[in-house]
Every structure is written in C-alpha cells, then in structure tokens.
Amino acid sequence: MRKRDTVTPRKQPSQDRSRATVEAILTATAYILVRHGYARLTTNRVAQRAGVNVASIYQFFPGKEALLAELHRRHIEQGRGAARAVLAAHQGGSLERVLRTMVEAGIAAHAVEPELHRVFSEQMPRIKATRSAASEGFLLEEARELLSAWGCAAPDVERAWWMMQTAAHAVVHQAIVERPDDLRSGALAEELVLMLERYIRGKQTPGPRAGAGPEDT
Amino acid sequence: MRKRDTVTPRKQPSQDRSRATVEAILTATAYILVRHGYARLTTNRVAQRAGVNVASIYQFFPGKEALLAELHRRHIEQGRGAARAVLAAHQGGSLERVLRTMVEAGIAAHAVEPELHRVFSEQMPRIKATRSAASEGFLLEEARELLSAWGCAAPDVERAWWMMQTAAHAVVHQAIVERPDDLRSGALAEELVLMLERYIRGKQTPGPRAGAGPEDT
Amino acid sequence: MRKRDTVTPRKQPSQDRSRATVEAILTATAYILVRHGYARLTTNRVAQRAGVNVASIYQFFPGKEALLAELHRRHIEQGRGAARAVLAAHQGGSLERVLRTMVEAGIAAHAVEPELHRVFSEQMPRIKATRSAASEGFLLEEARELLSAWGCAAPDVERAWWMMQTAAHAVVHQAIVERPDDLRSGALAEELVLMLERYIRGKQTPGPRAGAGPEDT
Amino acid sequence: MRKRDTVTPRKQPSQDRSRATVEAILTATAYILVRHGYARLTTNRVAQRAGVNVASIYQFFPGKEALLAELHRRHIEQGRGAARAVLAAHQGGSLERVLRTMVEAGIAAHAVEPELHRVFSEQMPRIKATRSAASEGFLLEEARELLSAWGCAAPDVERAWWMMQTAAHAVVHQAIVERPDDLRSGALAEELVLMLERYIRGKQTPGPRAGAGPEDT
DNA sequence: CATGAATGAGTTTTCATTCAT
DNA sequence: CATGAATGAAAACTCATTCAT
Numbered sequence: 001m002r003k004r005d006t007v008t009p010r011k012q013p014s015q016d017r018s019r020a021t022v023e024a025i026l027t028a029t030a031y032i033l034v035r036h037g038y039a040r041l042t043t044n045r046v047a048q049r050a051g052v053n054v055a056s057i058y059q060f061f062p063g064k065e066a067l068l069a070e071l072h073r074r075h076i077e078q079g080r081g082a083a084r085a086v087l088a089a090h091q092g093g094s095l096e097r098v099l100r101t102m103v104e105a106g107i108a109a110h111a112v113e114p115e116l117h118r119v120f121s122e123q124m125p126r127i128k129a130t131r132s133a134a135s136e137g138f139l140l141e142e143a144r145e146l147l148s149a150w151g152c153a154a155p156d157v158e159r160a161w162w163m164m165q166t167a168a169h170a171v172v173h174q175a176i177v178e179r180p181d182d183l184r185s186g187a188l189a190e191e192l193v194l195m196l197e198r199y200i201r202g203k204q205t206p207g208p209r210a211g212a213g214p215e216d217t
Numbered sequence: 218m219r220k221r222d223t224v225t226p227r228k229q230p231s232q233d234r235s236r237a238t239v240e241a242i243l244t245a246t247a248y249i250l251v252r253h254g255y256a257r258l259t260t261n262r263v264a265q266r267a268g269v270n271v272a273s274i275y276q277f278f279p280g281k282e283a284l285l286a287e288l289h290r291r292h293i294e295q296g297r298g299a300a301r302a303v304l305a306a307h308q309g310g311s312l313e314r315v316l317r318t319m320v321e322a323g324i325a326a327h328a329v330e331p332e333l334h335r336v337f338s339e340q341m342p343r344i345k346a347t348r349s350a351a352s353e354g355f356l357l358e359e360a361r362e363l364l365s366a367w368g369c370a371a372p373d374v375e376r377a378w379w380m381m382q383t384a385a386h387a388v389v390h391q392a393i394v395e396r397p398d399d400l401r402s403g404a405l406a407e408e409l410v411l412m413l414e415r416y417i418r419g420k421q422t423p424g425p426r427a428g429a430g431p432e433d434t
Numbered sequence: 435m436r437k438r439d440t441v442t443p444r445k446q447p448s449q450d451r452s453r454a455t456v457e458a459i460l461t462a463t464a465y466i467l468v469r470h471g472y473a474r475l476t477t478n479r480v481a482q483r484a485g486v487n488v489a490s491i492y493q494f495f496p497g498k499e500a501l502l503a504e505l506h507r508r509h510i511e512q513g514r515g516a517a518r519a520v521l522a523a524h525q526g527g528s529l530e531r532v533l534r535t536m537v538e539a540g541i542a543a544h545a546v547e548p549e550l551h552r553v554f555s556e557q558m559p560r561i562k563a564t565r566s567a568a569s570e571g572f573l574l575e576e577a578r579e580l581l582s583a584w585g586c587a588a589p590d591v592e593r594a595w596w597m598m599q600t601a602a603h604a605v606v607h608q609a610i611v612e613r614p615d616d617l618r619s620g621a622l623a624e625e626l627v628l629m630l631e632r633y634i635r636g637k638q639t640p641g642p643r644a645g646a647g648p649e650d651t
Numbered sequence: 652m653r654k655r656d657t658v659t660p661r662k663q664p665s666q667d668r669s670r671a672t673v674e675a676i677l678t679a680t681a682y683i684l685v686r687h688g689y690a691r692l693t694t695n696r697v698a699q700r701a702g703v704n705v706a707s708i709y710q711f712f713p714g715k716e717a718l719l720a721e722l723h724r725r726h727i728e729q730g731r732g733a734a735r736a737v738l739a740a741h742q743g744g745s746l747e748r749v750l751r752t753m754v755e756a757g758i759a760a761h762a763v764e765p766e767l768h769r770v771f772s773e774q775m776p777r778i779k780a781t782r783s784a785a786s787e788g789f790l791l792e793e794a795r796e797l798l799s800a801w802g803c804a805a806p807d808v809e810r811a812w813w814m815m816q817t818a819a820h821a822v823v824h825q826a827i828v829e830r831p832d833d834l835r836s837g838a839l840a841e842e843l844v845l846m847l848e849r850y851i852r853g854k855q856t857p858g859p860r861a862g863a864g865p866e867d868t
Numbered sequence: 869c870a871t872g873a874a875t876g877a878g879t880t881t882t883c884a885t886t887c888a889t
Numbered sequence: 890c891a892t893g894a895a896t897g898a899a900a901a902c903t904c905a906t907t908c909a910t
Contacts, residue, residue, distance in 0.1 A: 018890080043884060053892045055886080064884065159399065163388060163408055170387030171380060182376065191373075191380055198415040234909090235873060260901060270875045275902065451888090452894060477880065487896045492881065590842075593833065597822060597842055604821030605814060616810060625807075625814055632849040669869080694905060704871045706907075715905065 022060050024050040029071050034115045038123040043067075068124070075116060079109035095200070100193045106172050107189060114176050121173065160203055164196050171195075224286045227279050239277050241267040243291070246284050251332045255340040260284075285341070292333060296326035312417070316410045323389050324406060331393050338390065377420055381413050388412075441503045444496050456494050458484040460508070463501050468549045472557035477501075502558070509550060513543035529634070533627045540606050541623060548610050555607065594637055598630050605629075657713050658720045673711050675701040680722050685766045689774040694718075719775070726767060730760035746851070751844045757823050758840060765827050772824065811854055815847050822846075 028050035032041050043064055047054040061067050083105040090101050110117060171192050175183045182188035230236045245267035249258050260281055264271040278284050300322040307318050327334060388409050392400045399405040447453045462484035466475050477498055481488040495501050517539040524535050544551060605626050609617045616622035679701035683692050694715055698705040712718050734756040741752050761768060822843050826834045833839035 021891090042882080044882095054884085055893085056891060058885070059890070159396075159404070159408060162396065163412060166388050166391050167384035167412065170391075171383050174383050174387075179376075179379065187376070191376060194419065195380060195384065195412070195416045198419045199412045202411065202415050230873090232872060232910095238873080259899085261899085271901085272875060272903075273873080276873075280901075447894090449889090449893060455894080476878085478878090488880090489882075489896060490894080493894075497880075593830075593838070593842060596830065597846060600822050600825050601818035601846065604825075605817050608817050608821075613810075613813065621810065625810060628853065629814060629818065629846070629850045632853045633846045636845065636849050666869090672870090693903085695903095705905085706872085707870060709906070710869070 018060070021050075021052055021056055024052060025057055025060070025067070026071050026074070029067050030113070030116055033071075033119045033123075038119065041068075072120060072124075075113065075120065078112045079117075082112050083109040096193060096197055099196050099200075100189065103168060103172070103189050103192050103196070106168060107183065110172050110176060118176065156203060160200065164199065168192055168196060223280050223282045225279070226283060226287060227275075227277055230277060235277070238267075238269055238273055241269060242274055242277070242284070243288050246288050247330075247333055250285075250288075250336045250340075255336065258285075288333075289337060289341075292330065292337065295329045296334075299329050300326040313410060313414055316413050316417075317406065320385060320389070320406050320409050320413070323385060324400065327389050327393055335394060373420060377417065381416065385409055385413060440497050440499045442496070443500060443504060444492075444494055447494060452494070455484075455486055455490055458486060459491055459494070459501070460505050463505050464547070464550055467502075467505075467553045467557075472553065475502075505550075506554060506558075509547065509554065512546045513551075516546055517543040530627060530631055533630050533634075534623065537602060537606070537623050537626050537630070540602060541617065544606050544610055552611060590637060594634065598633065602626055602630060657716045659713070659717065669711070672701075672703055672707055675703060676708055676711070676718070677722050677725070680718050681764070681767055684722075684770045684774075689770065692719075723771060723775075726764065726771065729763045730768075733763050734760040747844060747848055750847050750851075751840065754819060754823070754840050754843050754847070757819060758834065761823050761827060769828065807854060811851065815850065819843055819847060 025046060028046045029041070032045055032049060036045075041064075043057055044054055046067070047057055057067065061070065086105040086108045087101060090097075171188070172183075175188050179188060182191075230239050242263060245263045246258070249262055249266060253262075258281070260274050261271055263284065264274055267274075274284070278287070303322040303325045304318060307314075388405070389400075392405050396405060399408075447456050459480060462480045463475070466479055466483060470479075475498070477491055478488055480501065481491055484491075491501070495504065520539040520542045521535060524531075605622070606617075609622050613622060616625075676697060679697045680692070683696055683700060687696075692715075694708055695705055697718070698708055708718065712721065737756040737759045738752060741748075822839070823834075826839050830839060833842075
C-alpha cells in the first residue's frame, strides 16, 4: 500500500443525475483551466463553477489530479477521433496525398478546443503524455506502415518516423499560437507536407521501385 | 499598472556577501526545480536549501516568480552563449555546412544544464519566452540571411524560416528526453540537417543559380 | 474596482453550527480587542480563542478588516437600539425634559459594552463611522425636529445642532473613561442637559413665543 | 529590569550631522504617517524616505514607538506654543473676551499640521495623552483661574471646567474635518464662545457680584 | 557614526481534503 | 447521494530589530 491511486476515477456514475454532475464538474474544470489557468484551479472553485458541492467532486474522483487526468483523457480521445475521421474519409493514393491526409488529421486533432489544448501542453506539470498521446492521434500507427512501404533503408525507418512525427507535431502545435492565419488558409499544411515529403523522398532506396511508392503510378 | 511588478529583481546586491547570497538563492532554486519540480518549489524551501533566511529572498526578489524569471534569464543567456561559440568557430561554406553549424549551435544551446532546461520547458506556466528566446540562440538572425541568399521564392522565405526554426527546435528539444543516444552519436544532427537541407533546396528558385547556393561550386 | 472588497462578509452561515461558529469568532474578536488591544489582534489568535480553525474565519470573512467591520456594525446597532428604547419610553414635555431624554439615550447607547466602545473609538484606524454612526443613536433625527420647533434663527439651526451633537457626544464619550462616577451618579447628565439647554435657549427667537417652547407652559 | 524603555530617545545628537539625521527621520515619519497612515508606517520605509539607513534610526531611538512618541511630543509642543502665543497677545477683559481668547488659542493649537493632528488622534493606538496633552495647550491652567473668579458654586467648578474643556476640544477638533468653512470664517468660534459663555454664566453664584464677573463693568 | 545585509518570529491567507448530517 | 461546514498543513510575505564591517 504505497499510496492510494490518485488518478483513476472513483466510481462510474450510474444514475442520470450523477452523470450530469460529473459532466458539470469536468466542464467547470475545463472552463477554469482555460479562463484562469492551472495555477488558479482549485477544487473549491471547480465545485462552485459546476454548481455542486466540493465533496461531490470527491465522490467521483479521488483528488484533483484525477480530475485533470480524466479531462485530459477525454481531450486526447476527442483529438484522436477527429484525426481518425479525417484518415477514414481519405486514404491511399500518392505519397503526397498520404502525407497531406496525415497532416490534416493532425491539424484536425489540434482543432478541438485549442485553448484547452494549449493549457494542457503549456501549463501542466506532470502530464507528460501530452505529446505522445496527441501524436497517436496525429500520425496514427496505421499511417506508419503505409510509409514504411516506400522503402527507407532499414536502420533509418524508426528514427525517420520519429523525426517526422516530432517536427510535424511541433509545427502544427506552435502554429496554433503563432501562425493561426497560415493554419486556416491551408498554407501551413502545404508547407508541412512539402517538408515531410522532401525529407522522406530522399530516404527512398533507389533500385527497382526507385522514384515511386507502391501505389504510385 | 494594475499590480506591482512581480518579476523584476528588487535591488542589486552591492557587496560581496550579498552577491554570494543571491547566487546561493538562485542555485538553490535551480536545485529544487530539478530535484523536486516546480510544484514543490517554495520560497521557504529555497531559503532553507540556500542556507539563508526567507526574508533575504524577499530583499532581492519580489517573489517566487522573480526567482524563476531571473534563473530563466540566466539560463537563456548561457544557452545563447554556447550557440554563439559554435557559430563563431565555424561559419560560411556550403549550404549543408551552414545548416550543420546551426543545428550544432542549437544542440549546444540545449546542452547547458539540460535537466534545468527540461524543467523550464515542461513545467513552467507563464514563461512563454522559452522557445522563442532559446531559438534566438538556436538559429540566430545572422544565419537567416545566409539562407535567404539561396533564393527562396519571396513570399515563402519568412514562413519557411519559421518552419525550419520550429521543426528543428522541437526535434533537438524532444531528443534530449526521447533520443539522447542519437543526440550523442551525432545521428540526430545528421538527420536534422538532412531534413532542413532537402526542404530548403526544394525552395531554391530555378534559373541562373539553380541547383546551387551562392558559394556552392 | 481596484481591489476586492475586504470588508463585506463572504457568505452567510445558513446552518446552526456555522452560525455558532460565526458568533464564536466575533465574540473572540471582541474579547481579544478588549483584552489585548487592536495591535495584538491576529486572525490566528481569534481562531484559537474561538476554538475554530483559522480557515473557518476566512470562510465567512474576507479578512481581518471584515471581522472588525462586522463587530463594529453590530456594536453600533446595539447602541442605537439602546438609545431608541430610551427615546421611546419617554418623549415630549418641556425643553429640559426633551434634552434630558436625549442625553440619557446617548448615555444608554454608550453603556453597551463600554470597553469595546472605547477600543473602537481609541484604537481603530479606518472606521470613521464611529462618531457619526453612534451619534445617530445618540441624538436621533426625530429629536432634531423637536428642537427646531423652539425657534432658532434660521441660518443657525443646522450649525447649532451640529454643535450640540458634537459637544454632547464628546462629553458622554470621554466621561466613560475620565468621569465614570459622574456618569453613574447622573451628575454628568444633569450638567450636560444644563449646557445644552442654556445654549439652545439663547437661540430662541424672541417674540410671541419668547421664553417658551411650543409645549412649554 | 522589566523591559527596556522603548519610548525615551536614546541619545541626544551632539554633532550637526546627527541632528540633521534625526530631523530627517522625524520628518519622514510624519510624512509617512500622513501620507500612508499608521498601518503602513514601517521603520524601513521611514529610513528610506529619510534617506538614511534603518540602523541609524536605532542609533537615536530605541524603537518604533519612540519615534512616534518623540514626534507626538513635538507636535504637542508646537500646538501648545501656538496657543500660548494667542493667550499672551490678548488677555483679560470681559468674560466673553476671555472665552474667545481661549477658544482661539485652542483653534490655533489645532491649526499646526492639522493632517498630522488628525492621524495622531484617529489612528494611534497607545498614545492616550492626545486629548489631555493637547488640551493643556488648549485651555491652559492660567485660564482656569480666571474663570473660577466668576464664582461657580464650589462643588461644580472642577466638573464644569472639565465639561467646557471636553466640549470645546471636541467641537474644534471635529470641525477640522467636518466644518472647515465654519472654522475659517470664525462662525464656529463665535458659536463655541456662545455655548461656553451661556453655560458658565448660568453657574454664577447670585449675590453681591451677581450678573457680573470681577472685571465686568 | 553609518550602512548593507541578515534574520527570527510572526502575519495573513489558501487549499485539498474529510466529516456529520 | 449531496451538502454545509470544518480543518491540518503549509504557503507567501512582512517587519522590527541586530550585526559585521
């Protein structure tokens, strides 16, 4: 018994009222996080904003951390969903089209509650999962295999993938704050696809299928 | 002027004794930050670790924030210094060499007290300067002009520069935590230069100096 | 709205338990104020004396000042009540009797917790309401009209009233500390009535009702 | 050796520089008292304002209280001086003229640094001497004897004197804040003399010198 | 004497968390 | 379940005062 779990939700709300309470609590948490910042997030404030009693929070969550963890989990899930939607709608084709799809999926993932996203990635101490978790929504595992088909030299493939992932994520993420216009206009996506494509194209093993990916004409 | 400045140091220590005190305070701050994390950083703890009285902290700094701001300022300064050193040692040459130099400058900037660097970029709420400030050390303005000589299409140059900066910074930064081996071996630098070079080469205006930068043969 | 209100109570206690807590807090405040003085009044001391936790104070009051403000408000209210009681019991009659009633009302107002009264008027910085508020209990507006019936020359009436109020209040107030015996024996009231009566009688407009107030024989 | 004297100045400054320092300290004290109030008066602030080091304060005063005590002593002294000047210039004559002189002396006493006076009487905890000390400047002992010559009934004289003193002081004092115009125009003095005269005239023992004081025609 | 520096002992205030109803 | 109330523990910050030079 080292220490009690401070992150897993306590009990699943079974009745309607309970579920509404939990929703209210999480909504309030998000609101305060965005509006006042992590430093000003207190359980009492959350309760007040949610219109419930502090004690009610502890009925469903073992502590403050659990609140944030759950909110974060949901946020990631939503981002992932958005990304999946894009990937599902448009898949396959030329290298460029695959990359574009992935970039757009990433952008979509970052588009859900961007303010909240920002708070999570800028102000949250403990939650390191941010990037990797979001990235799973960003460049999904499925996509990885598509790419490996283009034939990078063996030792490189994993590292190259990491490079792309890292660079692409950072560019999209920073753009939210620093280049919102380019994000909206699509110029940024264009540019990012360019960067990734040129990078990966240079990786292709020359030979039988030189200059072309599997499905490329 | 709603609230008093909570960030600017209160008074400069003039004697040796107080200069030592301030040093001790900042050292203690860094230690606690790295060792216990931002959440556990309290003025009392800092004072205790520094072997001085809490009040002494408040003689020179208006509060906790100022402590962090000053530490951060110094850290940035050191990183910038390291980057400058690299840039000064090796400048000019082919596009690839220029990029390599810049990447290495960036890596050097991130190499000073990497633990502290990590805390600053992961756990600090307000201080936004982190990236941009560090980046100034990372890809200095001088370097920018070198690149623009390679002839990117006019409207792109600024955006392209931002892309490179953002991507490169993120890659180096994340690598500290996620790929320390690749950083040490130089493989990461190699790969990053590759990415940047391919990206920028594709930007070159075709024509008289197509395929070559000014100093390229 | 430069700074938050530091004086208005934070929330009303709704249950019996908390009402008791608030009472305990205010009682403790009064005790410490009287026993140890304003300078020694600290929220911690109050909490300890009240047998509650410091935090409980801050649940109902935004700070030390609010504690004092509320205590003061109640004290004024009590004084006013005492004065009203006297005025209600005995009203009308000759000028002398009216004045006597008013003086006695004022004395009654000062008789509730005189120690506390003294602390309030001697040691309290900001609270300016002391005199004027207490005075409203002392020489009530109703009384004023009675007096004006005696026919002071028009321009004087307001100023004369202020004189009487100020002088009478000070005499009663100081007497608590400096002449408690005269207060108890009634000699002071006698003397004060004398002073006021002679002063106001001199103000009467000569003529038809010279020498006599409306109800005077 | 109960506790060290915290009120008496430590040493008389003998050299010119020292005396200047002491002056600067006291001036700064007065300034802060008036400008920022008693609550914000700290030794450090005083020192800074005075342009000297905190420790210098402790060279001449045993503590904060002594600072205030000395300032107060001087203030009283000045008030007394002003009163004496008035009394000296104009003495003797009819009852009315004597009273007027005294009232004017009192007003003069309150006219020296009225802001400081207000702070002393409103915000100072310990110093109870305020009123009585100021009053000695207000209605000096000499004046008392003049009055007793008018022949009040024996048991009354002392109490009557206290009444007049108390009432007159309060009226003048409050007028500074509440009726500055009446003070300046002389209307208040007029009224006050009226009040006192009527009061004391009523006290005269009837008989041989009924209706007239010694020097009255 | 004067000063920069230092500090002990406190002050106000906050907050996550639990308890009684 | 829900809530008003309560609290332990600690946080930030202050200030009168002393010391070493």
